[in-house]
Structures are given as C-alpha cells and as structure tokens.
Amino acid sequence: MTIGSAGEHTWRYRMWQHLRATYGGPFRIVGPRETLYDKATATADSYEYADPDFPRAHLAGWGEGWQHLSPLIADAVRASRADVLLVSLGLIDLGFYTNASQTAENVRAFIAQARSANPGVSMAVLPVIPNIRAESDAPFAQEVALFNELLAKTVADLDEPTSPLLLTSPPDAYDIHHDTYDGTHPNASGEHKLAAAFAEAMHQAWGVGGRYDRVPSTAGTAGTAETAETV
Template identity: 80%
Template sequence: MLRFMPVGDSMTIGSAGEHTWRYRMWQHLRDTYDRPFALVGPRETLHDKATDTPTSYEYADPDFPRAHLAGWGEGWLHMAPLIGDAVRSCRADVLLVSLGLIDLGFYTNAEQTAENVRAFVEQARSAEPRVRMVVLPVIPNVRAQDDAPFGAQVTLFNELLAKAVADLDEPRSPLLLASPPVSYDFTVDTYDGTHPNASGEHKIAEAFAEAMHQAWGWGQTYAAGTN
C-alpha cells in the first residue's frame, strides 16, 4: 500500500465547511489509481476561523481519510523540523507538498525559504531514504499582484525551488516539481484572493495528479467532476 501525506499551509489544511484539495485528490486516486493507497499524517482537523485553532472536524464531506501534515500559518520553516518524525511515524511513501507563501509573507526571504526546502528534503529522507516528493510551486495570490516586492520574492523563490528540486532529485528518492495549475486565477479560484474555493481545490489536486501521472504513470488524467 502506498501512503500519501499532504503537507502544506492554510491552503492545504482548509477551514471549517470546506472539502479541501486533499479530498479532491483522494477522490481522484480512489477512481483512477489501481493499487491500494491511504492518506496519512499526524493531523486530521481543519482550521476553525472562529477560534483561530486547528480543532474543527466540520468537513463538507468528512467521509474520507483526512490525515495530513498541514497548518494555518505554517510553512517550510515550520515543517522542516517536523517532517522526519511525521514520515517515520506514519510510514509515508509519497509527500504532496504545497508550501512557501506564508514563509515569504511573514518569515523568510526567497533564499532562506529555499534553504528550508533543502532541510525539509534532508529530514524526510533521513526518516525514509526512498520517500518520493511532489512539490507545488507557490501559486501567486492577490498580495503578489498588489505588492510588487512580494511578487518578486514569489517569482524568485519559485526559480530557486526549481533549482533545489533539480539538485536534490535522485533515483531512489524522486523529487518532482509539479507545474502550477495553468488556468488558476485567484479572482475566480479563491474566496479571498488566497484560499481555494471548490474550483481552486480541484485545480490544486489536478496539479499533483497530473505530475504523478505524467512522470510516473500513476492514475489517469484528472477529471474534476461536478462537485
């Protein structure tokens, strides 16, 4: 059985009442992947905006394996020290990682964030030398459009991320850079300029699914469905 661990920030954990892209990915794998699989991780909850705590179980559809390693306001800086224990304890085989926006917005510049990417990969491999990783570049949000210096940092980080992936990729532990969703538009695919709505959830899941299908032959082409 392959164990997939979604790793991310607020766009991955989601908040009360949402499906999350994790759910969309689970649906896709359930319908197209021909091997047993599970979603794993040390956390299960959504973020509760009312209390500003990760304590909600109010998924739009709770009937799926909800495990993950994601947190509102957490980035590469926060996940690098946690990923080794998470991979080890949950026996993760594949990490689906969407991080970076919060780092650049509040904690580290592009170069520092790229160093934390490298630390994350090192720690994940220290726990499982054959772990696979699919990494999504930072998807620009409304701030990246309106704040030119921040937008430049997002662009620079995505360039450094691509370099890190190329440098660190190795046959026994493949490191795959997903392509940003081509049609993703934060004015249409988010509810606040950053966090995905239903169409955004599908497009993020599609980015991961297409990367794995094209590079590794897993599953099939993503079909968003009607929900």
Template identity: 75%
Template structure:
C-alpha cells in the same frame, strides 16, 4: 492552502476522490493531524469537513510555513510510513517568516529530514501560486518569482533515482480572482485545480493514478 478551513472539502479530498477512481493499487492519505482551521477560534480545532468520510490525515497548518514543517517531517514520514509527500506552498512560506533564499534552504533541510526517515520517499512540490498579495505588492511578487526559480533549481539538484523529487507545474488556468474565496485560499474550483495539478504530474512523471477528471 492544504489544511483547509471549517466547512471545506479541501484539495486533499479532491485528490483522494480522483485516486480512488484512477489508482490501481491500495493507498491512503497519512499524517499526524486531521483537523481543519476554525475561523471562530482561529485554531486548528475543527472537524467540520464538507464530507468527512475520507482519510483526513495530513501534516499542514494555518499560518505555518515550510520552516515550521521541517522539524516535523522526519517523525511524520517515519511514524506514518509515507511513500509520497505532497507540498503545496502558499503565501505564508514567503510572506511572513522567510525570504526566498531562506525558504530555499528550508527545502534542502525538509528533503534531508524526509529522506533520513524513509530513504525512498518521493516528494512532489507545487510552487507558490499567484495570490492577491502578488498583485498588490511588487516587492513580494519579486520574492515569489525569485523563490520559484530557486525552488526549480533546488529540486533539480536534489532529485535522485532512489528518492525522486517532482516540481509540480501550477495549474495554468488558476486565477485567484475566481478560484479562491479571499484572494489566497482555494474555493471549490481552486481545490480541483490544485488536486488536478498534483494528479497530472504524478501520473505523467511517476505513473501513479491517471488523468484528472473532477468528480
């Protein structure tokens, strides 16, 4: 959902475009990684962005879920001096490695590690949005619903004035039939909708940026 694949812009790029126009202060995207997933090698080895001229840094992985990111987030936040962490959850966070309760535990560990590295860090999290497996697998759909409920409660429990957490409402018009290229990963319209959801939430809750307009 976040790393993107060779030839894509990614929603990170769409958000960067928006913030360049709307944000009144200096900013950049940060993270220890820059690559895209390369379908030819099935590895994160590509730099073939549709438009490479933007801050490509991130902390995301193809096939990596929240449990893989939790041990990495502290060092990433510390070394990159991140002020805001954006998390877009996908199929991998529930469909392969962990169930709803285990993934909710990863939320707490992830936030704790980020705060230990930078006590005033802000974290914005978008729940797992509807994808093709939700439609095809009723058991998995139930896990997604359970986790999204647990996520909302966990974010509310962990929210703190010095280090606010923000649950980003999924884009209401997002439809995996038309906003993805394979039922899961966003195409151009999906990228804009995910970026717009983050942008609108940060603007309304934290006064960062402004209303989203697709560039």
C-alpha cells in the same frame, strides 16, 4: 491552502477522490493531524469537513510553512511510513518569515529530514501559486518569482533515482478572482485545480493514477496521497 477551514472539502479530498477513481492499487492517506482551521475560534480544532467520511489525515497547519514543518517531517514520515509527499508550501514563509533564499534553504532542510526517515521517499512539490498579495505588492511578487526559480533549481539539484523529486506545474488557468474565496485560499474550483496540478504531474512523471478530468469552471471551496502511504 492545504489544511483548509471548517466547512470545506479541501484539495486533499479532491485528490482522494481522484485516486479512488484512477489508481489501480491500494493507497492510504496518512499524517499526524486531522483537523481543519476554525475561523470563528482562530484555532485548528475543527472536524467539520464538508464530507465527514473523508480520511482526513495530513500534516498541514494554518500559517505554517517550510520552516515550521521541516522539524516535524522526519517524525511524521517515520511514524506513518509515508512514501509519497505532496507538498504545497512557501507562500506563508515569504509573506511573514523568510526571504526567497532563506526559504529555499528550508526546502533543503525539509527534503533532508524527510529522507532521514525514509531514504526512498518521493516528493511532489508545488511552486508558490498566484495570490492577492503578489498582485498588489511588487517586491513580494519578485520574491515569489525568485523563490520559484530557486525551488526549481533545488528540486533539480536534489532529485535522486531512489528518492525522486518532482516539481509540479502551476495549476492550469488558476485565477485568484474565481478560484479562491479571498484571493489566496481555494474555493471548490481552486481545490480541484490544486489537486489536478499534483495528479497530472504524478501521472505524467511516475505513472500514478490517471488524467485529472474533474476540474470545474465555476467557483466553490482544500494534502497528501500516495502509492502506498502518503503524508
């Protein structure tokens, strides 16, 4: 949902547009990766962004979750000097790798590793959002609900004044039948709604940027931002 696939804008692009319009100071999007996922080759080697001028740095992977990125986040933060992380992870973990409790432990590991590289890093974290599997698989839906509860508790437990953690609200009125192209991955309206979830949370909690006012009502195609530098 964050890396996006060939031909898409990505929600990272929507966030970049939003910050350019509403954030008064300089900012930079950073990260060690730049590519999109190419469905034709099943590899993350595409640079075919819908807008080729987008600064496309990120740390996201197709099929990668908390357990995959926890070992990578310290080096990414250290190398890029990121000070704000926008994190949308969990669905792939719960779907294929770990249960809710194990995934929550990987959240703690991720946060600890990020702070080891920058003790003052800020993080905004999105809960697992509606998806097609949760609509049809009741046990999986229960794991998602449990993980989101554990995620909220983890964020509250580990929040620190010098390294704030922020749990965003789920995207407003997110409908998998209109905001995704396959029940999981966002189309254009879904991208806007994901960006809006982060933007509204950062604006309300941290005074970053402004209100997000670009959410469309129709469908179409997929992060990070910062107040100085973001992964």
